Amino acid sequence: MKTKMTALAVTTALVAPAxxxxxxxxxxxxxxxxxxxxxxxHEPYTAKTGINIINDxxxxxxxxxxxxMNEAGNVTWDVVDVVASDAMxxxxxxxxxxxxxxxxxxxxxxxxxxxxxxxxxxxSDCFVPQIVYxxxxxxxxxxxxxxxxxxVCDVFDLETYPGKRSLQKRPIDNMExxxxxxxxxxxxxxxxxxxxxxxxxxxxxxDTIKDQVVWWTAGxxxxxxxxxxxxxxxxxxxxxxxxxxxxxNQPIGMLWDMQSFDLDGWIIPAGLSPERKQAALDYxxxxxxxQRLADQAKYISYGPARASSAPLVGKHAExxxxxxxxxxxxxxxxxxxxxYDYEWWADNRDDLDAKFQAWLSK
Amino acid sequence: xxxxxxxxxxxxxxxxxTVAAAGGFFGLFVGTANGSGLLGVLIGAAxxxxxxxxxxxxxxxEALSKWINIALFGVLGFVFGGGIAAALIGLLYGWFxxxxxxxxxxxxxxxxxxxxLTPGQALWxxxxxxxxxxxxxxxxxxxxxxxxxxxxxxDFFTFTPEMLRLDPAGYSLKHYQDFFTNxxxxxxxxxxxxxxxxxxxxxxxxxxxxxxGLSQAHVPGRRAIMAILxxxxxxxxxxxxTGMFFFYxxxxxxMEATLGLNKTFVGYVKVILAHAVLGIPFVIITVTATLVGxxxxxxxxxxxxxxxxxxxxxxVQMPLILPGVISGGLFAFITSFDEVVVVLFVxxxxxxxxxxxxxxxLREQISPTILAVATILVGxxxxxxxxxxMLRRRSERLRGMSPS
Numbered sequence: 001m002k003t004k005m006t007a008l009a010v011t012t013a014l015v016a017p018a019x020x021x022x023x024x025x026x027x028x029x030x031x032x033x034x035x036x037x038x039x040x041x042h043e044p045y046t047a048k049t050g051i052n053i054i055n056d057x058x059x060x061x062x063x064x065x066x067x068x069m070n071e072a073g074n075v076t077w078d079v080v081d082v083v084a085s086d087a088m089x090x091x092x093x094x095x096x097x098x099x100x101x102x103x104x105x106x107x108x109x110x111x112x113x114x115x116x117x118x119x120x121x122x123x124s125d126c127f128v129p130q131i132v133y134x135x136x137x138x139x140x141x142x143x144x145x146x147x148x149x150x151x152v153c154d155v156f157d158l159e160t161y162p163g164k165r166s167l168q169k170r171p172i173d174n175m176e177x178x179x180x181x182x183x184x185x186x187x188x189x190x191x192x193x194x195x196x197x198x199x200x201x202x203x204x205x206x207d208t209i210k211d212q213v214v215w216w217t218a219g220x221x222x223x224x225x226x227x228x229x230x231x232x233x234x235x236x237x238x239x240x241x242x243x244x245x246x247x248x249n250q251p252i253g254m255l256w257d258m259q260s261f262d263l264d265g266w267i268i269p270a271g272l273s274p275e276r277k278q279a280a281l282d283y284x285x286x287x288x289x290x291q292r293l294a295d296q297a298k299y300i301s302y303g304p305a306r307a308s309s310a311p312l313v314g315k316h317a318e319x320x321x322x323x324x325x326x327x328x329x330x331x332x333x334x335x336x337x338x339x340y341d342y343e344w345w346a347d348n349r350d351d352l353d354a355k356f357q358a359w360l361s362k
Numbered sequence: 363x364x365x366x367x368x369x370x371x372x373x374x375x376x377x378x379x380t381v382a383a384a385g386g387f388f389g390l391f392v393g394t395a396n397g398s399g400l401l402g403v404l405i406g407a408a409x410x411x412x413x414x415x416x417x418x419x420x421x422x423x424e425a426l427s428k429w430i431n432i433a434l435f436g437v438l439g440f441v442f443g444g445g446i447a448a449a450l451i452g453l454l455y456g457w458f459x460x461x462x463x464x465x466x467x468x469x470x471x472x473x474x475x476x477x478x479l480t481p482g483q484a485l486w487x488x489x490x491x492x493x494x495x496x497x498x499x500x501x502x503x504x505x506x507x508x509x510x511x512x513x514x515x516x517d518f519f520t521f522t523p524e525m526l527r528l529d530p531a532g533y534s535l536k537h538y539q540d541f542f543t544n545x546x547x548x549x550x551x552x553x554x555x556x557x558x559x560x561x562x563x564x565x566x567x568x569x570x571x572x573x574x575g576l577s578q579a580h581v582p583g584r585r586a587i588m589a590i591l592x593x594x595x596x597x598x599x600x601x602x603x604t605g606m607f608f609f610y611x612x613x614x615x616x617m618e619a620t621l622g623l624n625k626t627f628v629g630y631v632k633v634i635l636a637h638a639v640l641g642i643p644f645v646i647i648t649v650t651a652t653l654v655g656x657x658x659x660x661x662x663x664x665x666x667x668x669x670x671x672x673x674x675x676x677x678v679q680m681p682l683i684l685p686g687v688i689s690g691g692l693f694a695f696i697t698s699f700d701e702v703v704v705v706l707f708v709x710x711x712x713x714x715x716x717x718x719x720x721x722x723x724l725r726e727q728i729s730p731t732i733l734a735v736a737t738i739l740v741g742x743x744x745x746x747x748x749x750x751x752m753l754r755r756r757s758e759r760l761r762g763m764s765p766s
Contacts, residue, residue, distance in 0.1 A: 031727040056711030072611035076710035
């Protein structure tokens with residue numbers, strides 16, 4: 001009898017429909033980045049609304065998985081953190097919801113509308129920008145001798161800085177840096193890359209260091225290689241380097257020259273039920289307001305995407321150091337930056353990927 | 363134990379080159395670590411030869427020279443290696459090279475061999491053992507390296523100088539603490555502990571029934587059925603996983619929409635069923651193997667005594683094939699517990715299992731917490747495999763296949 005009662009109780013509990021969405025599945029990149037979102041957005045949101053947040057660290061394969069989920073008619077994600085170029089692809093394929101930024105996002109405290117506050121960082125109708133980050137170089141301070149590297153071209157200088165260097169296993173940024181260091185004017189980089197001779201020139205420049213390059217795919221690899229002393233210098237996301245330098249006390253220095261800016265932000269996948277879409281929008285309204293974006297910078301050195309958040313950026317939550325000088329957007333760091341051209345890469349990515357892979361395997 | 367072979371002293375023309383080779387081999391590692399492998403080989407070989415000559419021809423006192431040699435290399439290790447760890451290696455090497463020298467010189471290596479072996483056969487006898495040892499080392503080292511690294515005080519996969527000096531400050535339990543206190547790790551551990559046992563119970567029940575059925579001679583097309591049931595083991599996992607993703611998405615949608623089941627519950631059901639399918643082949647194979655040794659006249663005898671087939675199964679057949687069932691179950695459990703591809707496809711974040719969490723941790727963070735978890739999992743696997751081995755021995759004893 002007792003077992004029957006228990007069985008009945010269990011069945012009732014299982015069959016009871018989920019009346020209100022009490023859970024949000026939020027997809028992000030994992031690591032220190034997810035932790036900063038957890039502390040700055042998720043925990044305050046759960047405290048305010050009682051909605052439980054489940055983290056899924058799958059942003060790296062977000063595009064493929066959203067496609068598959070859409071095809072199977074089983075979208076399990078509510079809010080997804082992707083880089084700007086992925087957001088544009090998903091938006092073009094109709095896999096992400098188009099949003100009216102002024103209607104669904106909070107205005108700045110001084111009344112500036114959301115679209116003006118984010119400005120031209122809203123690169124797609126589906127995309128809510130969150131942070132500005134950069135791909136830049138770090139070097140072992142104890143392995144570069146007396147002269148610390150000062151320009152990105154030192155990466156190509158094997159005589160002054162012998163040893164291995166790590167670069168991301170993709171053409172983006174590497175091709176531009178190669179041309180820039182081969183003497184191409186910064187404004188002419190994409191014009192040069194549009195010609196077959198320009199591509200060959202960039203690859204020829206990369207050829208000069210090819211046998212000294214360790215290619216990475218995950219952001220954590222370069223900090224690990226630097227900490228091991230296996231590479232002298234390497235590119236990675238600036239927040240990873242900040243964490244290795246300031247939080248782990250590794251002998252690593254930042255090389256901000258020609259850092260490549262990129263954007264990261266939220267999308268809502270298409271195909272959610274109206275209630276789930278509403279819950280996702282409610283989360284976005286909260287998580288992208290001026291104060292929340294400024295709060296995230298307490299935990300990781302990425303610049304908030306709202307203009308109104310910048311003055312609110314304070315000190316690191318645990319170390320108590322000022323975060324502003326570690327932001328990629330800080331004037332001292334942004335002296336010479338590389339503006340990565342989304343549209344050019346959207347048009348040429350497939351072609352250059354193939355050429356780059358062919359070059360890699362040569 | 364081979365008969366004791368009388369031993370005699372060997373000429374230095376045999377001892378010196380062999381000792382030089384051993385010294386050079388060790389010197390190669392020390393030399394490579396310090397920048398020049400070739401120099402290391404030369405110095406190592408020279409030292410081994412000189413010391414052997416001094417001990418055998420000049421000192422002529424084995425016990426005394428042993429302690430001198432151990433102390434000498436201990437001090438060398440401490441001074442040049444810079445630390446207690448290097449000194450320990452030095453002590454060990456000092457003991458080994460001295461033992462090796464006298465082992466050759468006194469001809470002790472012959473003591474346990476048959477007296478009529480040719481020098482070539484004696485050489486092969488020991489080379490064979492060295493090769494086997496080397497294979498063992500290459501298999502086991504990657505697993506062992508993980509263990510000390512999991513006590514790293516830093517957040518990188520690196521042997522820090524403090525660790526190499528055996529300085530307590532270089533070690534910490536913080537990655538274990540992270541595992542036991544971090545919500546993400548605890549949730550995924552809990553999920554694994556829910557999914558793996560339930561999937562195991564399903565695969566053991568279905569797999570055992572299938573094996574018993576398929577071992578009956580009168581089942582039509584039993585080889586074809588067997589091949590289909592075993593196919594999850596043969597088809598590349600990524601293919602199964604993609605198929606399962608679409609299949610279980612449909613099933614999940616139906617369960618949620620038509621049966622009105624809770625979303626989280628459906629998520630678990632999908633992953634558990636998928637893992638059960640992966641585990642079934644292991645159970646079928648082990649149980650089929652056990653059934654080969656099962657005496658069918660026992661079931662006929664039971665039937666003769668009036669037992670119905672169900673009673674016969676539980677009272678007669680099951681106890682005898684139990685070891686096979688259990689080892690199949692352990693394989694099914696480990697399959698589910700270690701599985702990452704299928705769960706990445708079929709599961710949603712709510713069903714994140716331990717291997718999934720390790721996978722994202724490895725890709726996004728390279729956090730040594732993964733090493734701590736790996737160490738714990740290695741411990742669990744050793745326990746499980748020891749259980750399998752004990753069961754196997756018990757089964758052999760029961761069936762009288764081995765004495766004792």
